[in-house]
Amino acid sequence: QKEVEQNSGPLSVPEGAIASLNCTYSDRVSQSFFWYRQYSGKSPELIMSIYSNGDKEDGRFTAQLNKASQYVSLLIRDSQPSDSATYLCAVNIGGATNKLIFGTGTLLAVQP
Amino acid sequence: SAVISQKPSRDICQRGTSLTIQCQVDSQVTMMFWYRQQPGQSLTLIATANQGSEATYESGFVIDKFPISRPNLTFSTLTVSNMSPEDSSIYLCSAGLMNTEAFFGQGTRLTVV
Numbered sequence: 001q002k003e004v005e006q007n008s009g010p011l012s013v014p015e016g017a018i019a020s021l022n023c024t025y026s027d028r029v030s031q032s033f034f035w036y037r038q039y040s041g042k043s044p045e046l047i048m049s050i051y052s053n054g055d056k057e058d059g060r061f062t063a064q065l066n067k068a069s070q071y072v073s074l075l076i077r078d079s080q081p082s083d084s085a086t087y088l089c090a091v092n093i094g095g096a097t098n099k100l101i102f103g104t105g106t107l108l109a110v111q112p
Numbered sequence: 113s114a115v116i117s118q119k120p121s122r123d124i125c126q127r128g129t130s131l132t133i134q135c136q137v138d139s140q141v142t143m144m145f146w147y148r149q150q151p152g153q154s155l156t157l158i159a160t161a162n163q164g165s166e167a168t169y170e171s172g173f174v175i176d177k178f179p180i181s182r183p184n185l186t187f188s189t190l191t192v193s194n195m196s197p198e199d200s201s202i203y204l205c206s207a208g209l210m211n212t213e214a215f216f217g218q219g220t221r222l223t224v225v
């Protein structure tokens with residue numbers, strides 16, 4: 001089992017819709033979870049971090065964490081064509097070792 | 113957030129040679145990491161750069177091939193040694209504080225011919 005898993009997509013949504021991106025992880029002691037956005041040819045850009053169970057909202061983005069289910073998600077409301085990118089879930093694996101492991105990424109395509 | 117400068121941004125190298133990539137952070141950070149991203153793939157952690165001591169390598173990566181230095185809290189280098197075309201990839205430096213978000217440099221696009 002991979003440490004961090006995501007559906008590779010592509011996930012296609014119409015402009016204005018809600019895009020839902022999902023991620024599961026295997027390490028139960030993980031405490032820190034992140035979503036990065038990566039445009040083609042660019043380096044990853046942090047868009048959300050979440051450390052406790054529940055929802056965290058920042059503008060059009062909402063991160064959701066459920067540690068019991070080992071599940072973290074990202075919702076993008078009012079999706080725009082400029083949101084089209086690969087979204088990478090990252091998990092801080094192993095507590096004290098503090099290494100960030102990435103999922104395979106989900107390609108999001110927002111159709112105008 | 114930390115601003116991370118990485119250089120070179122790209123290079124084309126002959127097989128059998130070595131390339132050293134530099135990473136400079138604008139503030140003191142606890143953690144520095146080196147990742148590789150092959151075309152169309154996600155990020156694979158190569159190693160954690162430890163200040164003043166040997167780096168901690170992930171499975172499949174060895175010090176002889178990817179020697180790493182970190183002489184202080186804000187600077188690290190990754191060398192790709194004895195390169196082959198299979199080493200063609202994007203190499204990314206990442207830095208941050210313990211158990212918090214990490215930020216990335218702009219990456220080094222390496223092509224080995």
